[in-house]
Amino acid sequence: MTRPRLLLNAFTMNTATHVSYGTWRRDDTRQTEFHTLDPWLELVAILERGTFDSVFFADVVGLYDDYDGGWDTHVTEGLQIPNHDPAALVSALAAATEHLGIVITSSVLQDHPFSFARKISTLDHLSGGRIGWNIVTSALRNSARNFGLSDRLAHDSRYEWAEEYAEVVYKLWEGSWDDGALVRDRERGIHADPARVHKINHHSPRYSVEGPHLSAPSPQRTPVLFQAGTSAAGRAFAARHAEGVFISQGSPEAAREVIEHTRGLAAAAGRARGDIKFFQGLTVIVGSSEYEARRKAADLDSSFSETGLLAHRSGSIGIDFGGLPTDTPIGDLADQVQGTRSAIEGLIRAAGGRTDVTIADFVRHKQQATRIVGTPEQIADELERWQDAGVDGINLQYLVTPGSFAEFADHVVPVLRARGLAQHEYSPGTLRRKLTGADNILPDTHPARAWHGAFTPAPVAP
Amino acid sequence: MTRPRLLLNAFTMNTATHVSYGTWRRDDTRQTEFHTLDPWLELVAILERGTFDSVFFADVVGLYDDYDGGWDTHVTEGLQIPNHDPAALVSALAAATEHLGIVITSSVLQDHPFSFARKISTLDHLSGGRIGWNIVTSALRNSARNFGLSDRLAHDSRYEWAEEYAEVVYKLWEGSWDDGALVRDRERGIHADPARVHKINHHSPRYSVEGPHLSAPSPQRTPVLFQAGTSAAGRAFAARHAEGVFISQGSPEAAREVIEHTRGLAAAAGRARGDIKFFQGLTVIVGSSEYEARRKAADLDSSFSETGLLAHRSGSIGIDFGGLPTDTPIGDLADQVQGTRSAIEGLIRAAGGRTDVTIADFVRHKQQATRIVGTPEQIADELERWQDAGVDGINLQYLVTPGSFAEFADHVVPVLRARGLAQHEYSPGTLRRKLTGADNILPDTHPARAWHGAFTPAPVAP
Numbered sequence: 001m002t003r004p005r006l007l008l009n010a011f012t013m014n015t016a017t018h019v020s021y022g023t024w025r026r027d028d029t030r031q032t033e034f035h036t037l038d039p040w041l042e043l044v045a046i047l048e049r050g051t052f053d054s055v056f057f058a059d060v061v062g063l064y065d066d067y068d069g070g071w072d073t074h075v076t077e078g079l080q081i082p083n084h085d086p087a088a089l090v091s092a093l094a095a096a097t098e099h100l101g102i103v104i105t106s107s108v109l110q111d112h113p114f115s116f117a118r119k120i121s122t123l124d125h126l127s128g129g130r131i132g133w134n135i136v137t138s139a140l141r142n143s144a145r146n147f148g149l150s151d152r153l154a155h156d157s158r159y160e161w162a163e164e165y166a167e168v169v170y171k172l173w174e175g176s177w178d179d180g181a182l183v184r185d186r187e188r189g190i191h192a193d194p195a196r197v198h199k200i201n202h203h204s205p206r207y208s209v210e211g212p213h214l215s216a217p218s219p220q221r222t223p224v225l226f227q228a229g230t231s232a233a234g235r236a237f238a239a240r241h242a243e244g245v246f247i248s249q250g251s252p253e254a255a256r257e258v259i260e261h262t263r264g265l266a267a268a269a270g271r272a273r274g275d276i277k278f279f280q281g282l283t284v285i286v287g288s289s290e291y292e293a294r295r296k297a298a299d300l301d302s303s304f305s306e307t308g309l310l311a312h313r314s315g316s317i318g319i320d321f322g323g324l325p326t327d328t329p330i331g332d333l334a335d336q337v338q339g340t341r342s343a344i345e346g347l348i349r350a351a352g353g354r355t356d357v358t359i360a361d362f363v364r365h366k367q368q369a370t371r372i373v374g375t376p377e378q379i380a381d382e383l384e385r386w387q388d389a390g391v392d393g394i395n396l397q398y399l400v401t402p403g404s405f406a407e408f409a410d411h412v413v414p415v416l417r418a419r420g421l422a423q424h425e426y427s428p429g430t431l432r433r434k435l436t437g438a439d440n441i442l443p444d445t446h447p448a449r450a451w452h453g454a455f456t457p458a459p460v461a462p
Numbered sequence: 463m464t465r466p467r468l469l470l471n472a473f474t475m476n477t478a479t480h481v482s483y484g485t486w487r488r489d490d491t492r493q494t495e496f497h498t499l500d501p502w503l504e505l506v507a508i509l510e511r512g513t514f515d516s517v518f519f520a521d522v523v524g525l526y527d528d529y530d531g532g533w534d535t536h537v538t539e540g541l542q543i544p545n546h547d548p549a550a551l552v553s554a555l556a557a558a559t560e561h562l563g564i565v566i567t568s569s570v571l572q573d574h575p576f577s578f579a580r581k582i583s584t585l586d587h588l589s590g591g592r593i594g595w596n597i598v599t600s601a602l603r604n605s606a607r608n609f610g611l612s613d614r615l616a617h618d619s620r621y622e623w624a625e626e627y628a629e630v631v632y633k634l635w636e637g638s639w640d641d642g643a644l645v646r647d648r649e650r651g652i653h654a655d656p657a658r659v660h661k662i663n664h665h666s667p668r669y670s671v672e673g674p675h676l677s678a679p680s681p682q683r684t685p686v687l688f689q690a691g692t693s694a695a696g697r698a699f700a701a702r703h704a705e706g707v708f709i710s711q712g713s714p715e716a717a718r719e720v721i722e723h724t725r726g727l728a729a730a731a732g733r734a735r736g737d738i739k740f741f742q743g744l745t746v747i748v749g750s751s752e753y754e755a756r757r758k759a760a761d762l763d764s765s766f767s768e769t770g771l772l773a774h775r776s777g778s779i780g781i782d783f784g785g786l787p788t789d790t791p792i793g794d795l796a797d798q799v800q801g802t803r804s805a806i807e808g809l810i811r812a813a814g815g816r817t818d819v820t821i822a823d824f825v826r827h828k829q830q831a832t833r834i835v836g837t838p839e840q841i842a843d844e845l846e847r848w849q850d851a852g853v854d855g856i857n858l859q860y861l862v863t864p865g866s867f868a869e870f871a872d873h874v875v876p877v878l879r880a881r882g883l884a885q886h887e888y889s890p891g892t893l894r895r896k897l898t899g900a901d902n903i904l905p906d907t908h909p910a911r912a913w914h915g916a917f918t919p920a921p922v923a924p
Contacts, residue, residue, distance in 0.1 A: 014584070016653055025648040032646050032653070035587040035678070037557050061577070061676070071656070078653030082644070082678045084584040085577075091554035092588070095499050110577045114608045115523070115547075122476070122546040125497040126554070145672035146576045182544070184494050186487040189767070191478055191494070191540030194533070210607035214523070216497070216544045305651070 007393025016078030022305025029400035050409025054101030057086035062143030064315025068322025077308040094127035101431035103132030113168035121215035129219025129430030134226040175451035176213035198455035239265030248281040250369040252389035259390040277392040318343040331355025376415040469855025475520040478540030484767025491862035512871025516563030519548035524605030526777025530784025539770040556589035563893035565594030575630035583677035591681025591892030596688040633662040637913035638675035660917035701727030710743035712831040714851035721852040739854040780805040793817025838877040
């Protein structure tokens, strides 16, 4: 059986500590230089050498929820604070590369959709159509409070907001300018044809946007759309909108469930099952022998900060693990922490119903389950296991940067290429075309395309 | 007498037609390529060759007001539509340069101040402290309607908004992180010191922002602050906030009045008169002889679009000149256009009280008055006249790009250098330091600095 190639995405964040806790203290990582250009330029050169499809920037626009009653630990660990605007990096990375896709996270909270649409169109033009957008809704309380809300909205309300936000930007990207509106006719002095540029006159509870969009259609019009939530509302949103979904499941079997279910929802929404590509988050430690790989893993573990991990997981789970003995069984948490019953129930569900799992085991379990340590061949074997579960690509997380990416590009990718699992060179065209082999623009089954031509007046009868 | 050097700023916009109407049709300009990276990379290389201090991007986030009853002409002429996000270009330009300042326009309408502050800090870090911000309030109706307002706010209300917006970003840039908070102590595992990072808890009519700022202090903390309005409210705002003011006066004498008056207001606000640098907008056409310069001017004029100029001026003045004979005296406008009495009165005042000036003469007058045609020596002489009126620098507008800038860099700058009016090489440091010779950060007399340390708890008595 011939396998399709695995899509390769590099997962990073414009901050000191993304999901590799404590390693910023090492000499063999550039995490503390994230605020400068040079480490990013080095990274994207490595990724193109390894024919990665894309680099993906996670982002938050506020602090994680409390750990140990506050956010001191976050600051001490460099845990996503300071964090910098990923969008502001993009044009420099686009200028330094030719093929690499650049995917940024942006929340409905942080940018007005009119500004966001223009920014993305600008970047899609500048990069020749290599931009992706990871749509997020900001679950963090502090993020909400940085943008005028008194608290975060309920989960489902956030997805309603995302639907509304998507509608505004789709109207601007797909509907405001007809195909061929940008004429650039020097002889006749027509830069663009006013009959083919339209206001959108959007009015919804949150947004009134007159338009027109200020950018003529970029190579992809709408950037490649990514999403990362796997809640019920998240899957429904992904089924409708996403072209790529980042998952972080503890096993290929768990991945298969999410993938099959979401693909089914996509089909029910009138899209093709294959219209969504799934990227599993994985960490890889490569050695020329298994022994060497394990020795490197032990060395990396010696820099690991369990406090950093606990603080991050406290914030994402919504239970403050600070001050609790880490050998506390999760079944005993309800006696020790107040007002987080539903979070604790979710935790126990995530542990397969087991209440005797300790906090330490729980938070380290996923780290371990998504980590592959071995020779390039062993790693390729493991990646095939994930692929067999329906995974289209991987979202490679670093332990040190750019070292983790360089190891993968230089040692694993050649083995993947030999097995037909990685491309030898880039195919031409936009990021969407590279990922799907199809068109530069979205297929007509995607809801964004409903707005294409929607503002064009009907032709007047002759 | 030794003259100070003239500060050199290049004025441009991420669009096809900024203020050079019709020239996009020429073969010797790259205006129609504005959506790609290459013309911008060529431009900034020219500007560094000419030791320009900065490049400044104008911007609008909507259409100009109607011309000929609508906006068809704007689209046909490429008149600031399409226009792209200047901030999205910055990191690519920063990566390609070493010294050039990069000044972007951003309106209080378009970005939430929390997001804006992070974007600017990100760019100031990436560029090594070379970012400037031209604060605008968006006078255009369509801009307001793109951001949820039913119409533009009254002039003075817009400046109140700008005051509020500035306060939020100053708190984030100057107050949220104390000096030295970013420790990066690998031995002790302290990335930053939580005792020196603070929430700002800002609450005002428009904004509630908890903080902390997500970026550690950038080289300049607050970007160099520019402003361009010369109304009463605009001058008062500039006197309080601006470090650079872009003016576009019809004569050195008119420039002197604005400069003297604004400097007086700055002194009254507790700042030094010299804390504000004034940049006069000028167009320059260079020839090796006066004859050659005039021939080039005639050639450029042959591409000029009077319609483009009229449409732009209609939008900025607030009177639709479309359909009116251009030989209509401005004193007769009140009979011909409705509901624009105050705009017409302003026009007549701007014409020195004369009512017999025609529309055509009025709109072309400033174009002519701010255009210098001649040999490099003649141009240098004229620049000295502007300098004698108190102008600190020029805001060089293009007729063709990058040609107009290259001519200035290669033919006028050497003459300015020989006269001690231009630098031979860049001085080290941030944009603020280069412009003022003083500190990287704002002086304590600037209102932003009132927030420095304002959120630091008082030390506990031992």
